[in-house]
Amino acid sequence: MKDALAQAELIAVLTAVTNDEPRVMTVSKGEALPSGPFEVEHRSLQAGLREWVNEQTGHPLGYLEQLYTFADRDRSPKDKAQRTISISYLGLVREQAAPGAGAPGWHGWYEYFPWEDHREGRPDALAGISEALNAWAAADPTRRDNRQKRIDLCLGLNGAPWNEELALQRYELMFEAGLVAEAGAEPGADAGRSMFADHRRILATAITRLRAKIKYRPVVFELMPANFTLSHLQHTVEALAGLALHKPNFRRLIDQQELIEETGEVSSETGGRPAKLYRYRRAILEEHALSSTRLPLSRN
Amino acid sequence: MKDALAQAELIAVLTAVTNDEPRVMTVSKGEALPSGPFEVEHRSLQAGLREWVNEQTGHPLGYLEQLYTFADRDRSPKDKAQRTISISYLGLVREQAAPGAGAPGWHGWYEYFPWEDHREGRPDALAGISEALNAWAAADPTRRDNRQKRIDLCLGLNGAPWNEELALQRYELMFEAGLVAEAGAEPGADAGRSMFADHRRILATAITRLRAKIKYRPVVFELMPANFTLSHLQHTVEALAGLALHKPNFRRLIDQQELIEETGEVSSETGGRPAKLYRYRRAILEEHALSSTRLPLSRN
DNA sequence: ATCCCTTTTACTCAGTTTGAGTATATGTTG
């Protein structure tokens, strides 16, 4: 066995939801995700990430989950003998308490993926995208049918329903078709803001993972303040899923699962009838880590 | 940024199902999982793994999925300045065609996890395990309730149902309680066969992942021959899940999803009425990669 | 040839869950 040395880099997708908008922490004016080297002193990968996130941002980091590890040659900046292994993590944080000056900035998910937000119906960006993808499919007669089917399923065309969990596949499809700037395309209006290297792909991975996870594990609460109303909770879920949910059914499912309990207080910030405040039942946290949550996934 | 150098190692959990028994490819007489270094020539992590699996075993490797990456300090053999990063993968292969002499050997999952096979009811091993775990919980008055709840949920005690997807949590619980040899325990009859370093933990991760995945993605077919009967398919799923499934419901779900089609032939190897042979509908493979499968999860 | 045994295949049925719609309660605002 040869000694195969490599440099290890930790990349973080830190997400919060503020004002019903999912955001990600970025550096370089929103061009890149924060990252840092894995060092010998670190006890583990996760500990290493926690350490420098804390150093650099001071942000308390609750939930942290490994996303993916890659070391593709064509992704490394230079073609040297030494390779870089990138290990990405998804972290969930509370609504940020004013990041310090010069500190990393927060940007909305949907700046980078305008086509992913379906809370108010199909975004306009999808029209242009599907047109461009269809043209790409038609251009290759042999792979046409195959491509067309993928497009329909990814974008919810020709009878296929929109599936919010396909965020990564959609980005990869657009990449393959050369529609995004990372693949060498002209910066188009519909294609969203691009990022350094494959950071946007990592963000898409995080979105897909989180959208899947909120359906069967109570991770939303990592993004909520201690007390919240049911509407607030619903809007947070909707922001992540990029979908509008049916209100009565959302409520039914939440209290069926006995995940939360009333605090006894109410909030009149919502305009109409004051809403009861709830808190997450930490008492049964272990129970939840093992059992499952569900969410209604109706459209508008 | 300092240069943080590390050695990268790829670890493979290759699984096949033969004679209704899930098996894993091992080296060192079943003591370890096959692994190899990630080298500079490799195009990507996945490509690197494919390459040396092919070299060492000649086994054609279909489905391949990344499991987890870790670099815990206490897991490395020596405490040197250089760290090892281990990247593990789950691979699914067809029933093996007689591995060559001196080649890696196959061992049943349930040699390592005897408590995980519930196809014929609760395994005997669980009695001793739950007893030992309960004693462990009782030993610490402050954390008692918490521990007891975890035990009940993991093992399906006190009203909690058995959940086959908790394989990893169960192993970790037993590790924490010092019941497995890897944690320094005496080799006990119920604790299953142990493995080198944390390889058994990786195998548990693979089992958990696969048990979850077969429910919503048609990966079982990676383990099936070209033609198969519905019973064969069911037994394969049951082997992986470690559960007995309700036959009529299994069939109903399978053909509702139109994943397979009749070949027109029948097989009389089953003893009773000859069974129709089916094949996986490759034509709609992309479709399946994006949509979802479901399985009935009834007990016995 | 016929009866028995085994396994496949087909059908039924009640309880639960899900998607969707409607009605009522309780505040604030003009």
Next chain:
DNA sequence: CAACATATACTCAAACTGAGTAAAAGGGAT
């Protein structure tokens, strides 16, 4: 105090799930 906005509560049909039963089609023994 009426109009409005939002929270909360209830209803209903369709779909799905878990579970059980019955018929069909072969092999083997007598």
